[in-house]
Amino acid sequence: MQTTLMIYDGTAPADSDVPRTGGVPLAPAGFEWPMCDSCCGGPLQFFAHLPVEDGVLSVFVCQNEPGACEFWDATAGANRVCLFFREGLRPVAVPETGVTLLPATSAIRTHVVTLDPEVNDDHAEVAPDAYDLARSGWKRGPEETFGKQREVLGSLGGSPSYLEDDRLPTCPSCTGAMEFAAHLEEGISARTAMNLGGQLGYVFICRACREGAFLTD
Template identity: 40%
Template sequence: MAVFLCQNDPGTCEEWDHHAAGGNRAYAFTGALTPAAVPVEGETQLGAVTALRADPDGGPAPERALGRLGGEPGRLQGDETPHCPSCAAPMTFTAQLEEGADHTTSAKFGGGGRGYVFACRPCGEAALLWQC
């Protein structure tokens, strides 16, 4: 799964739209992926590193993890589960993303918000939305 989030000034991306028109996108991949080569020149270090932890029982994520894989989403608002654009079935919750502790490197989910990744495995579709 690859997740992309528009980080431009608020309002310049339609980041609330979880499908093609929005600034957020998620892509599901099957098979093996090959990591990209590290560039020879330029900045190659991340400003911060965060982690997701598996959450099979739906309980709270470990304190140091900034999200969870599987389980149930800890929604901040009502259920906004997207429907697959290919088959129209409700998509399956896959991961929850937290903003992060350092404002200079954190994802921008509206100030204290959370990102939610969904997938439709039969169709190979994925979606990212957030709530605050």
């Protein structure tokens, strides 16, 4: 049982094509900054740039009036996930008004955690959650006693942690089931944090339609 954790790795250039939270989005020519369709109508805040196997995921979430716009809902219009091809991406012009950027850009490195299912309690009523176990056990070195869970910014691939089936999003284009792409955690400090309302974020994509979705638990 493997989980690919995303680990905080210091700062990164704001326009770098590396896994990161914050900074400015990279997008194809002609891309227009997404706006909130839920309540406020303002520009969404750019959360994360996540290179994946067949492109780049850009995650946007409304932060203009936290709690007013339903950014936790995949269909409310207060968030956006874009799946771009890697070719021809360039930094996007940032709107002059609204809450658009995080205060800091945080680099991400990946770390694969392999868990032995045999060490878990076979009599547990609920099957062990791979992401939860990997995050709770994260340490910089085997000699350390205490974990450093705040360094974990989420994970790539795998399955959505403890998300009920009735909340799994469907593709707005083909209405098919969407593929889970990533977890997102708020971050290690107020300066670097993505405001998720203290919840875990989930990113989904439909590769065939190049559509994305975001929600929190």
